[in-house]
Amino acid sequence: EDQVTQSPEALRLQEGESSSLNCSYTVSGLRGLFWYRQDPGKGPEFLFTLYSAGEEKEKERLKATLTKKVSFLHITAPKPEDSATYLCAVASGGSYIPTFGRGTSLIVHP
Amino acid sequence: DTEVTQTPKHLVMGMTNKKSLKCEQHMGHRAMYWYKQKAKKPPELMFVYSYEKLSINESVPSRFSPECPNSSLLNLHLHALQPEDSALYLCASSQAPPEGQFFGPGTRLTVL
Numbered sequence: 001e002d003q004v005t006q007s008p009e010a011l012r013l014q015e016g017e018s019s020s021l022n023c024s025y026t027v028s029g030l031r032g033l034f035w036y037r038q039d040p041g042k043g044p045e046f047l048f049t050l051y052s053a054g055e056e057k058e059k060e061r062l063k064a065t066l067t068k069k070v071s072f073l074h075i076t077a078p079k080p081e082d083s084a085t086y087l088c089a090v091a092s093g094g095s096y097i098p099t100f101g102r103g104t105s106l107i108v109h110p
Numbered sequence: 111d112t113e114v115t116q117t118p119k120h121l122v123m124g125m126t127n128k129k130s131l132k133c134e135q136h137m138g139h140r141a142m143y144w145y146k147q148k149a150k151k152p153p154e155l156m157f158v159y160s161y162e163k164l165s166i167n168e169s170v171p172s173r174f175s176p177e178c179p180n181s182s183l184l185n186l187h188l189h190a191l192q193p194e195d196s197a198l199y200l201c202a203s204s205q206a207p208p209e210g211q212f213f214g215p216g217t218r219l220t221v222l
Contacts, residue, residue, distance in 0.1 A: 032208045043114075043200050043213035044153065087152060091208030097166060098208060100152035 002027045002092050004101035012107045013078055021073040021086055021104045029093030033071050035064050036087040038103070044087055078108045114214035116201050122220045125191060131217050133184040133201030142184045143211065144176060145200040153200055153213075159184060160206065191221045 003026040013019055025033065032051055036044035048057045050066040057064050061082065063074040073086055085105045089098035114135045123129050133142065141160045145153035158166035159178040167176075173195075175187040184201055198218055202211040 032210070034210050036213075041198070041216075041218070043116075043202075043216045044211075046210045046212055049210040089152075097155060097158060098211070102152055 002090055002099040004088055004090055004099050006086075006088050006101035006104050008104060009102070010105045010107075012109065013075075015079055015108055015110050016077045018074070018076045018078070020075070021088075021106070023071040023073070023088030023101055024069060025071070025088075025090045026069075027090050027092035031091045031093055032098075033066055034089045034091075034098060035062075035071070035073055036089070038085045038087055040085075075106070078106075080108045080110050082106065083108045114201055114203055114212050116199075116214035116217050118217060119215065120218045120220075122222065123188065123191065124222050125193075127191075128187070128189045130188065131186040131199055131201075131219075133186075133214055134182055135203040135212070135214075136182055137203060137212065138181075139203035139205055139212070140181065141204045141206050141209075142178065143202040143204075144184070144186050145202065145213075146195075147198045147200055147216070157186075188219075191219075193221050195219065196221045 005024045007022045035047040038044040048064040053068045061076050065072045085103040087103045089100045091098045117132045144156040147153045156170045157176045162178045173190050177185040198216045200216045201214040204211045
């Protein structure tokens with residue numbers, strides 16, 4: 001059974017204070033790891049798909065990296081508008097349906 | 111068009127009502143999904159349609175009935191719901207599992 005653990009559960013940063021969110025996963029044959037951003041009361045917004053260890057993707061202040069057991073979402077010089085819940089999900093060879101982690105709630109203070 | 115639309119945005123219904131949620135995408139995606147999300151929890155998969163055929167039903171009660179009229183549309187028919195069914199209902203689409211999913215804004219459902 002696929003397992004996804006996100007940490008920390010909540011993170012408070014000052015504007016401009018860079019940090020990383022963690023997504024640890026256990027799967028039998030990774031087919032894809034996905035990052036989403038979700039604002040309160042809205043649907044998740046797709047950010048990145050990573051397929052293999054060593055892969056990296058960037059979008060504005062966000063950079064996602066992947067190793068064999070962990071994915072990191074690096075946030076460089078965050079702004080208050082980056083405040084949201086960030087969800088990680090994995091799909092494996094056993095089940096192509098993504099398994100979601102519980103998310104990290106990020107608050108960036110001005 | 112990279113958008114998934116859902117109607118209505120909000121829905122309040124009694125336990126004896128019948129209502130439907132609607133979802134539409136024009137990205138040419140062949141997989142469509144229904145999720146249920148409670149506060150402070152991740153989305154919980156309900157149904158998956160792949161090439162307009164129901165491929166996954168995650169043991170959802172029969173009071174929820176999905177329908178995929180064509181490759182762009184997805185409906186969720188609701189009947190005799192319970193108060194604990196109150197949640198945010200999300201529709202999503204993807205090229206095919208397990209590609210990244212594009213989510214709609216959701217329908218906030220309240221069952222009285």
